[in-house]
Amino acid sequence: MSYIIDRRLNDKHKSTVNRQRFLRRYRKHIRDAVNDAVNRRSIRDMEQGERISIPQKDLSEPVFHHGQGGQRSIVHPGNREFSQGDRFKRPDGGGGQGSGDGDASNQGEGEDEFAFQIDKQEFLNFLFEDLELPNLVKRHLEGAQVFKTRHGGIVSQGMPAKINIVRSMRQASMRRRALTAATRRRIRDLKTEREALLDEEQSPQRQARLQELNELIERLERRVERIPYLDTVDLRFNHHVKEPVPVSRAVMFCIMDVSGSMNQNMKDLAKRFFLLLYLFLQRNYDKIEVVFIRHHTSAKEVSEEEFFYSRETGGTIVSSALKLARDIIDERYPVNEWNIYAAQASDGDNWNDDSPACAKLIEEELLPKLQYFSYVEVMPRAHQALWDHYERIMERHPAAFSMAEIDEPGEIYPVFRQLFKKRMES
Amino acid sequence: MAYLSEGSDWNFELLADYDAAIADLAHNTFGLDTYPNQIEVISSEQMMDAYSSVGMPVGYNHWSFGKQFVEVEGRYRRGQMGLAYEIVINSDPCIAYLMEENSITMQALVIAHASYGHNSFFKGNYLFQTWTDASSIIDYLVFARNYIAECEQRHGVTAVEETLDSCHALMNYGVDRYKRPSPVSAVEERRRQRDREEALQKQVSELWRTFPELQPAIKTREAPSTFPAEPQENLLYFLEKNAPLLQPWQREIIRIVRKMAQYFYPQRQTKVMNEGWACLWHYTLINALYDEGKVTDGFMLEFLQSHSQVIYQPPFDASFYSGMNPYAIGFNMFQDIRRICENPDDEDREWFPEIAGSDWLETVKFAMQSFKDESFIQQFLSPKMIRHFKLFQISDDDRNDYVEVGAIHNEQGYRRVRESLAEQYNLSIQEPNIQIVSANIHGDRALTLRHQRSAGRPLDDHSADEVLRHLHRLWQFDVHLESVENGSVVQRYSMPPAPQAKTET
Secondary structure, eight states: OEEEEEOTTSOSOTTHHHHHHHHHHTHHHHHHHHHHHHHHSOGGGOSSOEEEEEEHHHHOOOOOOBOSOSEEEEEESOOSSOOTTOEEEOOSTTTTTTSOSSSOHHHHTOOSEEEEEEOHHHHHHHHTTTBOOTTOOOOBOOTTSOEEEEEEEEESOOOGGGBOHHHHHHHHHHHHHHHHHHHHHHHHHHHHHHHHHHHSOOOHHHHHHHHHHHHHHHHHHHHHHHSOSSOGGGOOEEEEEEEEOOBOEEEEEEEEEOSTTOOHHHHHHHHHHHHHHHHHHHHHOSEEEEEEEEESSSEEEEOHHHHHHOOOOOOOOHHHHHHHHHHHHHHHOOTTTOEEEEEEEEOSOOOTTHHHHHHHIIIIIITTTOSEEEEEEESOSSOOHHHHHHHHHHHHOTTTEEEEEEOSHHHHHHHHHHHHBOOOOO | OOOSOOSSOOOHHHHHHHHHHHHHIIIIISOOOOOOEEEEEEOHHHHHHHHHTTTOSSOOOOHHHHHHHHHHHHHHHTTSOOOOSEEEEOSSSEEEEEETTSOHHHHHHHIIIIIIIIHHHHHHOHHHHHHOOTTTHHHHHHHHHHHHHHHHHHHOHHHHHHHHHHHHHTGGGOOOSSSOOOOOOHHHHHHHHHHHHHHHHHHHHHHTOSOGGGSHHHHHSOOOSSSSSSOBSOHHHHHHHHOSSOOHHHHHHHHHHHHHHHHHHHHHHOHHHHHHHHHHHHHHHHHHHHHTTOSOHHHHHHHHHHHHHHTOOOOTTSTTOOSOOHHHHHHHHHHHHHHHHHSOOHHHHHHOTTTTTSOHHHHHHHHHHHOOHHHHHHHHOOHHHHHHHTOEEEEEETTSSEEEEEEOSSTTTHHHHHHHHHHHTOHHHHSOEEEEEEEOTTTTOOEEEEEEOSTTOOBOHHHHHHHHHHHHHHHOSOEEEEEEETTEEEEEEEESOOHHHHHHO
16 A cells, blocks of 8 residues: 655755754854955856855764774675785775775765855855944835835725625624614513513403504514614725835945056955945845946046946046045935945045045035945055044044055955944944 | 556656556565555655755754755756665655656656565564664654754754764764664653653762762662673763763753664664665566566666666776675675575585575565674675675785785685675674773763774774764763773773873874
8 A cells, every 4th residue: 555645845945954054053164265255256256156165074073983904804896806815005095995884984985175055145144244334224215116005904985895894794783783772672671571461361451551562562673674784884894005115225435546556456456345345235225326436636427347447547636536426425315315335445645735625525524424434545555644634534433434454355355344343332 | 468658757647556566566476565655756856855864754953964965965966966766764654755857667666666675674674673663753753853943942052953963973872782672652752751851860960969978778888889880882872871960951862863873773784685675676576567568668678777777886996986885785695595596506505505496585585584784695695696796805904014815706715705795794893892881970970981992993083082072072071982902901082181192182
């Protein structure tokens, strides 16, 4: 007797929990691998899964087993040329011949690395683990965009398709009871009286009274019956309301110095930093716009392609870019609707006269509008006036302003982590 | 007679038809005794799930299963491995999984192999009868899963995971090899589990009582000079009952792992026989179907092709050689027993006087029921088989700088090859012999284990240290492991490491 069962529709992901346990246990390894990947990858393929390798020895589930050495005897199939008593050199390592069957499965595999794939989502999760956006507050309610229909209670008017039958019948039943209560009480009283009369001796008065009572009861019962079973006033309808869904939107200003002193290498570093920031914001906001501003002595809003790849030379006036950012904000991104982030990358070279102006611009005009301003200085030869002025801003606005220095590709991710690490709310 | 089907597609009616035809042959013609079958059709993803939970339909959650899953998934996706055609579970009813991707031929093969071959092995073999209770295993697994999930809620995932890690490290030492265990039953488990927690804790507290004078009964008794009185081979059992500081729930988890070890113990000892028996029956049953004219020639060709893949034994010098293929050796040995019964020659009469010329069906069933791999090979590996596989035995002695061919497939070598191959399947030789010899209950509570070296084979240092670490986590006081050869201690491992050992590292 056999039962044949189709289980194909059952849950496929029975191992999900175990898989997560596994990732959780080796999160340190995975994070290291993710770290490496960030520094190795080009800007375009950041949003992919990653192949993670963990040294086999870190993963081992140890059991007691025999080590090399001692006397052992092994049987193999497929003898062609050996005869009894043949001697030959012990093969190295003992991989194929040595450790025997069954007891050394951990080593028999011969793989040094245990490799597996994590998907894009998991990759980003590990990438941005423990990070958060500072001042993530604004959630703008914007009427015209997205609505969510939500149950809005019961109403007495509506279209037939939305009748709530249970509630309508309940209403009808209540109404009938309420309207007939007095009459039914009356009928009950009259009936009791009639019962009593019937027990009495017969007499003309009694007959007359009985007659009267019967008529009265009949009239009252007719009145009860005339109450409609279901009336228009009983009808109840399900109600739905449309609610606007709050959208969180963010705009990010990428400001990069493209003056002659920034070489391709430096730009590359800056680019990676911007990319991380972009990915990170993307996880936090449904809608995100990016504004690319590059500057030498004058600033210009450009496309992504142009931002990263076109070459320019010239001197450096940082304040030009900041001014442009301010103008764009005023023009296109009302502060009450957008979360605004800005990231600036530069080698720190600036006209000395310009640096105080920059500081003033940031502190007075930009910071009040921004959620966060981060500044990275790429491979500076020595810190100049700009750095000093910015440092003062950081002291005064530690929550909204931060700065760091990147000297080599390996530092980007740590610096990024440091800039966005979770901080305790003060 | 009409064919059951033509073409390679399958549907549920066809599966039922094939199952009925195979069942008829298995039960009525060949007299196989089986549990009822539950055949489940699953997709390849589900097969991967089943793989990574060691084939159990329900299992508790642990990262090691996740690791296995990740590995299987990765290799399957990259095309480095195919999935097994089937997984079968020793339960009543016997659950077999079929993969939906397979053709009808493969499904029929798997039904014959798993649902009648393995199934009758589970029901008939003495080890399975002694060590497992097929009717209650699923219930027990459900109990275990729920209990461990509950522990995770009460004590945190990490604490439970650590305990499980330690138990898994000692899993191979969680079996009473010589005592018959009581079968596991979920209903009883649940009923007894709470009482046990309390009783056990009480018993342990008694054992570790610091002030025995408060207990007049104990005072009068002579304290035993050593504890335990005899060496204990079941490390997990000893820890469950005697580890001083474990929480009741931790003891229960040890017990669960111990029960799982016990459940899998027969399978580890009957790889060759179990697979050989299943191959014998898929081969015999499908051929019988063909003889009855129920399957087409095309069906047979496909069948024979996968059959011969399964039972292929690569020679030792092939690049993909990874030891003896249990399917190959098992199938060929059972076929050989049949041959000895049906067409014995002089050599067989000399080597197997009791079975030569006897009823083959009776003989293979007897062999299936009463042996495990080691004794099966020792008893039934014939010279013809040794010649067939061209087996040779290598002696590897670390005192020499060469290895020596000890025996080959000739008159002088048969017995030695056979003995050596049998030994290769003897778990008590393949696994280091480690027992608990003393727990210092009156002193520092140190636990001492003894590794009895055989043939001078040492323990693998690294893994020994690692396992001791786990042992220490459960015992929570010093743990020592002495490796003993010819009555003297050759090597000592300690956790935490002894001071002199520290200087070495």
